[in-house]
Amino acid sequence: MTARFPASLGLVAGMLLFACACQSTSTRTGAIDAPAGVITWGSSADRVGDATADRGYRLVVHTSVAGQGARIRLSNAFGDRPVTFDSVYAGLRKKGAELVRGSNRRLTFDGARSVTVPAGETVLSDPLPGSLPAASDLAVSIHTPDAAGPVTGHWMAMQTSYAGSGDHTAEESGASWAETTGSWFYLDAVSVRASPGTGAVVALGDSITDGWQSTADMNRRWPDYLARRLQRADTGIKGVANEGIAGNKVVADGAGQSALNRLDRDVLSQPGVRTVFLFEGVNDIKAHTGVTAEDLIGGYQELVERAHAAGKCVVGATVGPFKGWSEWDQDAEAVRQEVNTFIRTSGEFDAVTDFDRILRSPYDPARMLPVFDGGDHIHPNDKGMQAMADAVDLKSLDCAGPGPGTEP
Incomplete structure (x- = not known):
C-alpha cells in the first residue's frame, strides 16, 4: 500500500527521515557479517540481466519495523567485475516516482559520496540520522556511471520501481523517472536501529x-x-x-x-x-x-x-x-x-x-x-x-x- 503524506507534512518528513550527514561507519560485509540494528526490509539476491552504463534506478521498498539511523545494503554478489555507485539517495515516496518534499537525503559510504563494490561483495551505507517510520514506502535512488556485466538484484519484486538515463537521484520530482520496472537492482536490504x-x-x-x-x-x-x-x-x-x-x-x-x-x-x-x-x-x-x-x-x-x-x-x-x-x-x-x-x-x-x-x-x-x-x-x-x-x-x-x- 502506498504511503501518502499531505504537503504540510513535507518538512516534518524531512526532519524525521535523514536530516543530515553523519559520522562514517560504513562496513563492507562478507558472507555473514552484519551491522548492529534490525532489518526492516530485505530481498533475496540473484542475477537479473546485464548492466547498462549511466543508468539510474529509483527503487521502492516497504518497511516493516521503525527505527533510527537507516542503512542500506548494496549487493554485487553476482557481478563479475566491480560496480561503482556515484550517487545514492533515500527518501519517502509520495506517489509514483515522486518523493515527499524535503525527505530525500544523500547516502554516504565511509563518508564518501561514491562507492565501488567488488565482484561478489556487498557494502553498507553510513547510517542516516532521523527516524524511518514503519510501514512506509522508502525510495532508494542509485546511479551507476559505467556499470557493465551481470547485475545483482531481484527479478520479481511485485512492486513498481523506476528507471532512467543519467543521474537524477537528488531530484524529488518523478518527472525524470519515466521508465517503470518490476524488479529491484543492486539493493538487497535496509536496516535500522530499533528499540532495545x-x-x-x-x-x-x-x-x-x-x-x-x-x-x-x-x-x-x-x-x-x-x-x-x-x-x-x-x-x-x-x-x-x-x-x-x-x-x-x-x-x-x-x-x-x-x-x-x-x-x-x-x-x-x-x-x-x-x-x-x-x-x-x-x-x-x-x-x-x-x-x-x-x-x-x-x-x-x-x-x-x-x-x-x-x-x-x-x-x-x-x-x-x-x-x-x-x-x-x-x-x-x-x-x-x-x-x-x-x-x-x-x-x-x-x-x-x-x-x-x-x-x-x-x-x-x-x-x-x-x-x-x-x-x-x-x-x-x-x-x-x-x-x-x-x-x-x-x-x-x-x-x-x-x-x-x-x-x-
Missing part, C-alpha cells in the same frame, strides 16, 4: 513467499500481512524480511541459488534476525528430478543445524497442496505427504506452522481451497496470503533458542 529487545524474522522461501498471484504494488504477500500483525502485537519481533525467490529449491540451484547455498548471504548476514521461517520445498517435489523425501528432509536438517549454530530459531512450515498444477501427480503427492509428516512430527524445528492445513480443500486435501487459489492451483491469492499470515503463532517467532518442535 527488537528482533526480526526472515521468510526463506520460493514464489509463494515472493508473492506471485498477490496484488502487485499493494504489499499483500504473506510476509507483508505478517508484518502488519507484528506491528500491532505485543512482541519483540517487529522486523520482517522477505527472502523468497520464484522457482527456488531447497537442495538444488536453478531459479537462484538453493536455500542451502544462499542461507548465509540472504538470511544469516541480516542484522537483528532472531528467527528463520522456512517455507520451501514444493519446487524440489514437483520438478521430478529424482529428489526424494529423504533428500529434502536432509536439506531441512542442514538448514536448521546451520541456523541453530548461528543462534537463530527456526519455524518450519508444511508444503501446501498443488493438485491441478501441471507437474502434480500421485508420486509427487506422496513425497509431499512424507515431507509434511516430518515437518509436523520430527521435533527438528523450534515451532511449526501448518500452511497445508490452512490452504487445503476439505473435499480434496491434495488441492487448494478454491477461495484461496490464485488461479494456477499452487499460488494463493490475496485471501490465501492473509490466511497464511494469520495462521502463524506470533509467540513462536520469539523463541528463546533451539528446542523441541510442536505439532499443529
